[in-house]
Amino acid sequence: MNIFKNLFKKESNQVTTPKVNLAVIYYSSNGTNYQLAQWAAEGGLQAEANVKILKVPETAPQSVVDSSPSWKAHLEETKDVPTVSLEDLEWADAIIFSMPTRFGNLPAQMKQFIDTTGGLWAKGKTVNKVVSAMTSAQNPNAGQEQTILQLYTSMYHWGAIVATPGFTDPSVFVAGGNPYGTSVTVDQNGKIKEDARDAAVHQAKRTVSVAKLIKAGN
Numbered sequence: 703m704n705i706f707k708n709l710f711k712k713e714s715n716q717v718t719t720p721k722v723n724l725a726v727i728y729y730s731s732n733g734t735n736y737q738l739a740q741w742a743a744e745g746g747l748q749a750e751a752n753v754k755i756l757k758v759p760e761t762a763p764q765s766v767v768d769s770s771p772s773w774k775a776h777l778e779e780t781k782d783v784p785t786v787s788l789e790d791l792e793w794a795d796a797i798i799f800s801m802p803t804r805f806g807n808l809p810a811q812m813k814q815f816i817d818t819t820g821g822l823w824a825k826g827k828t829v830n831k832v833v834s835a836m837t838s839a840q841n842p843n844a845g846q847e848q849t850i851l852q853l854y855t856s857m858y859h860w861g862a863i864v865a866t867p868g869f870t871d872p873s874v875f876v877a878g879g880n881p882y883g884t885s886v887t888v889d890q891n892g893k894i895k896e897d898a899r900d901a902a903v904h905q906a907k908r909t910v911s912v913a914k915l916i917k918a919g920n
């Protein structure tokens with residue numbers, strides 16, 4: 703009888719999962735991906751994760767930033783958002799990346815940050831991070847999926863576990879139906895056209911719940 707009791711106890715322990723650390727890492731020139739990052743952070747908190755919103759460093763020349771009033775203003779508005787560090791990556795069990803589409807690809811700022819992770823990768827510290835990505839673009843068919851998939855290519859090298867939203871929630875359809883990750887289209891004024899809040903929240907919750915399983919398994 704005691705044996706059964708112990709077995710039951712062990713199962714109960716397995717169900718009590720540890721708290722997950724979620725890093726929402728973004729790059730944004732005009733605020734869209736900062737907004738997506740904030741929605742993802744909301745989802746992480748709803749899933750009871752420890753959450754950090756972190757920006758990647760701006761690498762564009764100051765003269766280029768200065769030539770765009772909205773870009774300049776966004777950097778000023780977000781100057782107090784902490785900049786991501788390699789320690790943040792070590793801390794994170796789960797990571798949501800959010801970045802705009804640039805000529806059908808990742809922005810150089812995000813890629814530059816990812817390319818600083820070779821040391822962590824070499825020590826095996828990127829393995830089993832649960833990751834998911836979001837993006838924005840000015841057109842629905844000019845690189846949204848491609849940008850997310852390019853990010854995931856690096857994640858496969860990390861040994862990360864890519865947790866896509868798939869079609870696991872109605873909010874994915876409302877946001878435009880991108881199963882690879884929430885993606886939004888912005889108009890000329892940078893206003894998001896789709897109602898993507900719930901999709902970003904759902905994506906973060908799903909990412910955290912997969913990370914919980916991985917962490918509990920470890």
Ligand SMILES: Cc1cc2nc3c(=O)[nH]c(=O)nc-3n(C[C@H](O)[C@H](O)[C@H](O)COP(=O)(O)O)c2cc1C
Nearest residue numbers: 730731732733734735802805806838839840841844
């Ligand atoms: C250099 C550059 C390249 C871009 N390339 C694309 C593109 O390939 N496809 C597209 O639809 N929009 C493209 N855009 C528009 C951006 O994706 C859009 O402004 C961005 O998603 C807004 O995100 P943010 O507010 O977070 O900066 C480009 C913008 C810039 C500045």
